[in-house]
Amino acid sequence: MTQIEIILLALLYDKDCHGYEFEQIIEKEKMRMWTHIGFSSIYNALNKLEHCDYIVSRLEKGNGSSSKRVYSIKDESKKIVKENIKKMISEYKSNPNDFKIGFIFSYLLSKDELTEALTKHKESLIERKENLNNEQLNVVRSEERKALFERTIAFLETDILWLDKCIKQNSNINYK
Structure with missing residues (x-):
């Protein structure tokens, strides 16, 4: 799994989110300091995760007439997230951002x-x-x-x- 996929799944672990919410969290938490996540790559990764059956989405009415696609993690995917977080923390790799991503979400362990x-x-x-x-x-x-x-x-x-x-x-x- 890629770094962005792990991040998105970990963010969904506790709370369903729509696409722009991911962007807001990533920006607020300054995640771009230790990983490369472009705005469009969020949606590409969400599509891939849904296609691979890690997450599901539903349309919800927004404030106006528009609808938002809200994403949820599947229960069986939560185990995969935890396994990847453990791996990112425990393995020494040449990419220190893997450890940082794992550590930031270590509260799930x-x-x-x-x-x-x-x-x-x-x-x-x-x-x-x-x-x-x-x-x-x-x-x-x-x-x-x-x-x-x-x-x-x-x-x-x-x-x-x-x-x-x-x-x-x-x-x-x-x-x-």
Whole structure:
């Protein structure tokens, strides 16, 4: 599934929406800072999701004589959304926006699901850091290359510390 499809399905998880409502939420929540969603791509993705039977739509009377198409997520699609969110959080990928999208919608996961996903992500970052440390020892031929390895390792260390904080905070939250 694409990023935009996951976003639209996650937005439908709690509330039915019409097309322009998606645009308003995306704009209000500043989602374009971490993913590319054009106005027309919203409607293209909604059509695809409906065609693939993840969502349904209905026409509702608007204020005037016009009607609005309102979209709803199917119950069986909610499980797919949660699985994709867990995957986006737990897997280390070269595209950090996947993690951001997953994390923004992490409230849809249970406490245990979120802890597991964050822990898997942290473990993959630790493994990546160890691999970079080993590569650095074997490959570095110049101070510039060494500095780039050190920069990447520093970013990974910061992410690992941040994930530790998130995992601890999540374990202290009392879910219903």
